[in-house]
Amino acid sequence: MDRNRSNSRLMKDFKVCLNGLVKLLRPILPRVLGCSFVYLLEAACSLAFVWYSKRVVDIATGLLDASLNRNVFIMVILMVAQIGFRIFSKRIEGEVSVKAKLDIRKRAFDKALSSSWNGRDKYHSADVVNRLEEDIRVVSEFLCVSLPSAVVTIVQLIAAATMLFIFSSKLAWIIIWIMPVAVVAARLYFKKLRALSSDIRTLDGRIQGHIQEHLQSRILIKTLGAEKMVGDKLDKLQHDELSKTRTRLDYSAISRFFMQAGFSAGYLTAFLWGVYGLRDGSVTYGLMVAFLQLVGQVQRPVASLASYIPAFIKALSSEVRLLDIDEMKNDATQGQRILSGALSVSVKNLCFSYENGTKVFDDFSCDFESGELTAVCGPTGKGKSTLAALILGVLKPNSGSITISNKKENIPVGMDTRGNFMYVPQGNSLLSGTIKENxxxxxxxxxxxxxxxxxxxxAADFVFDLPLGIDTQCSEVGKGLSEGQCQRIAIARALLHDGGILILDESTSALDPATEMTVLERLHERYYHSKTIICITHRVAVADLADHVISL
Known part of the structure; x- marks a missing residue:
């Protein structure tokens, strides 16, 4: 019963992944068809070359009365055409694959960027990056390279088998019955290989996350003397990946053994068939040349089809990971409801708990008066930043209400009210690029x-004293500037955004007391009665400056 349920779920997942691949294929289908057409021209030239090879040998041995030079000339033209189409197809294939990768990555990036947040990211940022890079590469290469090649290979296989039937139906049947052994063998390890590929992709994401996270915190790692511990963990992760990769290679090696055995048996059969046919006069030299070439024309497509099975399995495994991104809840909205003037915020009977069950607010109420500075104070872990996220509409309360209002309107906060807020998060929120770009x-x-x-x-006038001024480069997470400098630039950035409510979430924590007071006094003076300022802080001096204080 459990086994049947497991198989049913596997088939359901398989269908979902297959539908996902079809969905990704639709926008790039014209490009893929164009690439496939060039492949078909190359295959047609290859089969025509076999035909004319037979004619040339038969003419040379006197069995066929025709112009040798003319047929040799056609052979040369066909060979040159094959080379030309092969080079051209690789050129188109590369461009189509890159364009598809860029298109799919952009759509996946937009989806990940606009996904809703529940207080804890489901996936490590490095794992998401790994999906946007490696998994998209695997899927795009399958759709733009392996899939059209497989379709053309099937057409080439049918055409070559038909030609072989015309020359010798008995030999054709023998060759055709030998090769399916490899296909059957490939089917036996399909499920196991798919599971291994999925595990390897997951481990690859974990390894990338481990490397990224610890490189970003390398000063902390050095200070703690934890280099060996961090390195040992990477060794373990890589050892697990190596172990699973070896297992996958073992399964692939078994498949290749059956494939090569079938290939060799088919070639040997055709060769001996031709040799004995020459002896008893039933086969001409030209026909034997055609036999040997056609066996390759039949076997190569079958071998190629078998090689596409691992590519298909990898694409399915990667598509599962991309579907995780595609299935993220999207909190983007078509439009924003912007209120004019100074806005007040009202929190009534708020209850909120995180998904893990941690309760943060239980029947909590407070008000933030319009045009005034309100300080939100309280010990760490009491929900100050969570309150900010709820007011922004990033998190949704379990019950209760949060509204913003001016003198004319009163509306609940949500995805469509974020344009009313200017927000400066905790920590360093600068991005790579110049200060101006930020x-x-x-x-x-x-x-x-x-x-x-x-x-x-x-209070970020220091920017103009830098050698490159406002065009100074900020490295990753603002490296190259002090944390206090980064915080002031982040505050300046928020002030450029239109909105009636400014939320500062520990945004002056890295500033010395004098600079912090300068920033807050300037903000209070500039926006008094025109913007509502909510300042989340631990510092008593900030609370003393505020018009109102809310303690959690």
Missing amino acids: LLLARPNATEEELADVLHCA
């Missing part, structure tokens, strides 16, 4: 005067 994320058409104004308001 600022323009909030307002792409901002003028130089506007950039200078928000930098001054955030």
Whole structure:
């Protein structure tokens, strides 16, 4: 019973993955068909070359009365055409594959970027990157290279087998019955190979995550003296991947053994058939040449089809991982509901728990007055940042309500109200690029005067004292600047974004007290009565400056 249920689930997953591959294929189908057409031309020239090879030998041995030079010339033309089509097909194949990879990656990236967040990321960022890189490469190469090649290979197999039947039906039947052994052998290890491929892809993502995370924190690792522990964990992960890869290679080797055995048996059969036929006069030299070439024309497609099975399995395994991204809940919205003027925030009877059961709020209520500075204080872990995420509409409450309002409207927060907020998260939130590029994320058409104004308001005038000024490069997560400098630039960036509510989530924690007070005083003075400021903090001085204090 359990086995039947497992097989049923496997087939269901198989169908879902297959439908996913078909869905990815549709937008690139014209390109794939164009590439397949060039493959077909190459295959046609190859079969025509076999035909003319037989004619040339028969003419040379006197069995056929025709122009030798003319037929040799046609053979040369066909050979040159094969080479030309092969080179051209590789050129098209490469371009189509790259375009498909870029298109699929862009769609997957947009999906991942707009996915909803429940307080904890389901996948490590490095694992998502691994899916966007390696899994998309595997899928795009299958769709643009392996799949059209397989279709053309089947056509070539049918054509070559038909020609072999015309020359000798008995030999054709023998060859055709020998080769399916490899296909049967391939079917035997299909499920196991698919499971191994999936495990290897998962391990690859974990390895990439381990490397990325510990390289980003290498100073901490050195300080803790944990280099050996981190290195040993990488060794273990890589050993697991190596072990599973070896097992997969063993299964592939068994398949190749059956394939090569079938290939050799077929060639030997055709050769001996021709030799004995020459002896008793039933086979001409030209026909034997055709036999030997046609056996290859029949066997190579079968061997190629068998080699496409691992590619298909890898593509299915990668598609499973891409479907995880595609199935992420999307919280993007078609439009934003923007309220004008200073806005107030009202939290009523709020209850919220994370998916793991951790309760954060139970019948909690508070108000943030419009146009004023409110400090949210409390010990670590009491839900200050969670409250910010709920107000932003990133998280959804289990019950209760959160609304924003001006003098005319009162609306619940959600995906369509995020445009009303200017937000500065905890930690370093700068991205790779110049300081100017980071600022323009909030307002792409901002003028130089506007950039200078928000930098001054955030006490980030130091930017203009840097050698390259506002065009100074920020490395990954703002490396190259101090954390305090990064925080001030992040505040300036938020100020460029239109919105009636500014949320600072521990956004001045890396500043010295004097600079912190300068930033908050400038913000309070600039936006008093025009914007509502919510400042999440641990510091008493900030609370003293605030118009209101909410303690959690």
